Amino acid sequence: MSTQYKPAIHFQHVDYRIGDLEILNDITGSFPQGRITTLVGPSGAGKSTLLKLCNGLISPANGEIFVKDKAIGEYDPVELRRMVGMALQSAPMISGTVYENLNLPLELQGQQLAKEQAVELLEDVGLKGDLLDRKVKELSGGQRQKVSIARTLVNKPEILLMDEITSSLDRASKLEVEELISKINRKYKTTIIWITHNLQQALEIGDYTWVMMDGQVVETGESSLLEDPQNGRVEEFVKGVVS
Numbered sequence: 001m002s003t004q005y006k007p008a009i010h011f012q013h014v015d016y017r018i019g020d021l022e023i024l025n026d027i028t029g030s031f032p033q034g035r036i037t038t039l040v041g042p043s044g045a046g047k048s049t050l051l052k053l054c055n056g057l058i059s060p061a062n063g064e065i066f067v068k069d070k071a072i073g074e075y076d077p078v079e080l081r082r083m084v085g086m087a088l089q090s091a092p093m094i095s096g097t098v099y100e101n102l103n104l105p106l107e108l109q110g111q112q113l114a115k116e117q118a119v120e121l122l123e124d125v126g127l128k129g130d131l132l133d134r135k136v137k138e139l140s141g142g143q144r145q146k147v148s149i150a151r152t153l154v155n156k157p158e159i160l161l162m163d164e165i166t167s168s169l170d171r172a173s174k175l176e177v178e179e180l181i182s183k184i185n186r187k188y189k190t191t192i193i194w195i196t197h198n199l200q201q202a203l204e205i206g207d208y209t210w211v212m213m214d215g216q217v218v219e220t221g222e223s224s225l226l227e228d229p230q231n232g233r234v235e236e237f238v239k240g241v242v243s
């Protein structure tokens with residue numbers, strides 16, 4: 001599937017274990033640069049684990065991961081974190097203001113985010129600049145998730161990892177965040193790797209899809225594969241027999 005595109009991230013025979021427990025087994029494949037790839041599969045399939053391998057939060061037991069043709073272990077961890085951003089369903093925040101949260105990635109690097117830049121970031125994710133001094137605890141779920149996405153954009157990441165970021169949002173906010181991620185992908189050519197439970201979302205938003213089960217990748221290709229899976233287990237999953 002990656003013949004047309006350069007891989008942003010490539011997995012080569014990657015295993016991941018916790019103690020004796022095999023969590024991921026022989027993962028090989030690429031996430032094409034500048035495209036949106038969705039990761040789908042039943043709960044416990046290993047999707048979140050695979051995502052954490054992509055930005056070096058955890059390391060493989062065997063195999064190699066390349067980020068833009070360079071082995072992940074050769075990156076300086078700070079450089080890697082800047083290049084590969086991550087947003088989570090829980091949108092973890094420090095207590096305090098929206099600005100303090102947006103400033104966090106730079107503060108950790110001993111720098112400071114200019115207020116004007118912070119306003120731009122908010123506008124980029126469809127929020128008004130006057131939210132800057134608002135306490136995050138006063139935000140709605142949708143606003144909070146948008147602030148969390150804005151925070152991942154501070155470092156202008158080339159790759160964005162999203163773990164079920166719309167799962168706890170209402171329908172309207174879900175659509176807004178989906179549109180936002182598509183916009184980021186188009187505007188900045190950001191490579192997006194997006195875990196979702198929503199197969200319709202995977203079909204509509206994703207260019208490519210990986211289907212994972214029991215720690216393995218069982219089917220990959222253009223997202224339309226979800227309409228006509230080749231693998232019998234994937235077919236059952238898509239029909240809702242397994243979830």
Ligand code: ADP
Pocket residue numbers: 018023041042043044045046047048049050
């Ligand atoms: P998914 O995101 O697809 O639901 P995960 O990557 O979270 O799956 O988990 C894959 C498997 O690894 C699950 O069986 C889960 O219980 C197990 N697992 C994940 N993290 C840990 C951990 N820290 N300790 C023990 N088992 C874990």
Ligand code: MG
Pocket residue numbers: 047048049
């Ligand atoms: Mg998960």
